[in-house]
Amino acid sequence: MITGTPKPIEEIMEMIESYDNIILAGCHGCVTVCRVGGEKEVQVLASTLRLAREASGKPIKIREVSLERQCDPEYVEQMRPYVEDYQAVLSIACGAGIQFLAEKFTTTPLLPGINTGFLGVTERQGEWAERCQGCGDCVLHLTGGICPVTRCAKSLFHGPCGGSVQGICEVDKSVKCGWQLIIDRLKALDQMDNYTKFKPFKGWSSARDGGPRRIIREDMI
Amino acid sequence: MLPCTGRIDESLLLKAFENGADGVMVVGCLEGDCHYVSGNIRARARVKRVYDILDKIKIGPDRIRMYNLSAGEGSKFAAYANEFVERVRELGQSPINRVRAGQAHAVSQKEAT
Numbered sequence: 001m002i003t004g005t006p007k008p009i010e011e012i013m014e015m016i017e018s019y020d021n022i023i024l025a026g027c028h029g030c031v032t033v034c035r036v037g038g039e040k041e042v043q044v045l046a047s048t049l050r051l052a053r054e055a056s057g058k059p060i061k062i063r064e065v066s067l068e069r070q071c072d073p074e075y076v077e078q079m080r081p082y083v084e085d086y087q088a089v090l091s092i093a094c095g096a097g098i099q100f101l102a103e104k105f106t107t108t109p110l111l112p113g114i115n116t117g118f119l120g121v122t123e124r125q126g127e128w129a130e131r132c133q134g135c136g137d138c139v140l141h142l143t144g145g146i147c148p149v150t151r152c153a154k155s156l157f158h159g160p161c162g163g164s165v166q167g168i169c170e171v172d173k174s175v176k177c178g179w180q181l182i183i184d185r186l187k188a189l190d191q192m193d194n195y196t197k198f199k200p201f202k203g204w205s206s207a208r209d210g211g212p213r214r215i216i217r218e219d220m221i
Numbered sequence: 222m223l224p225c226t227g228r229i230d231e232s233l234l235l236k237a238f239e240n241g242a243d244g245v246m247v248v249g250c251l252e253g254d255c256h257y258v259s260g261n262i263r264a265r266a267r268v269k270r271v272y273d274i275l276d277k278i279k280i281g282p283d284r285i286r287m288y289n290l291s292a293g294e295g296s297k298f299a300a301y302a303n304e305f306v307e308r309v310r311e312l313g314q315s316p317i318n319r320v321r322a323g324q325a326h327a328v329s330q331k332e333a334t
Contacts, residue, residue, distance in 0.1 A: 009277050044230075051238055051278055052278035054317050
């Protein structure tokens with residue numbers, strides 16, 4: 001899922017300072033699962049902002065909305081009939097959703113209510129960890145299902161660097177060495193031949209280096 | 222009245238303040254004695270989150286508190302309720318209610334003149 005963290009309330013208050021009526025838009029997708037931008041979070045943030053603004057003598061009207069997904073046009077369009085009745089939209093979807101709203105509603109300012117994080121997993125309730133950088137050329141079949149691009153702090157491709165000590169990365173003591181994880185897993189799978197296979201350098205043209213990416217599936221158009 | 226504090230979420234607690242409460246007292250079963258296993262533990266975490274929100278937006282965190290007691294502790298319930306009411310009285314009106322009272326006063330003065 002795409003993860004995120006709430007922006008500090010002070011930062012949001014500053015963003016909405018000049019507005020008297022806004023839409024607060026959540027999303028039922030990833031941000032609901034990681035408890036940062038779903039329907040419940042919309043209710044809590046809306047109440048918080050209304051209380052803070054009323055206490056400061058400058059009340060604000062907030063329309064609470066939760067779209068099925070902010071990254072799909074059919075759901076975004078549901079806001080069109082009323083979006084221009086409001087001075088701004090505060091979105092607590094991921095950066096993709098917020099930008100999609102901005103593209104669709106060109107005359108309404110869009111404000112981000114969360115900081116978008118990474119593509120990750122829920123390790124336990126309240127704790128998420130990065131697993132994928134979307135490099136566009138997956139090698140997980142060779143690395144025991146553990147991604148060297150993401151799990152190695154240096155995105156190395158041919159084994160650990162000299163900074164790996166007893167399975168811990170030199171970057172941070174809380175980070176496990178990605179390559180130690182890969183080797184341990186390959187050993188457990190009896191696939192160490194994958195480790196010694198010559199791998200040509202990775203082409204990064206499918207990653208972020210070429211600018212914003214696009215997927216076109218001719219079979220679906 | 223809710224059958225279990227596990228049903229309480231942050232938005233319900235904040236709504237109480239929006240609706241004019243000067244304080245909110247959450248009373249749950251004793252920890253370890255929840256009929257629904259962990260409802261009161263979840264409520265404790267949610268009350269803590271609202272406590273932090275009220276602190277950040279300067280409504281005052283001491284306006285919310287959770288108490289735990291069993292259904293058989295009537296006198297303790299009364300004591301806790303009196304204690305909390307006393308505490309909220311000391312804190313006075315919530316900033317929201319102060320603003321609302323000021324506005325109502327201004328309107329009544331305007332009408333009088």
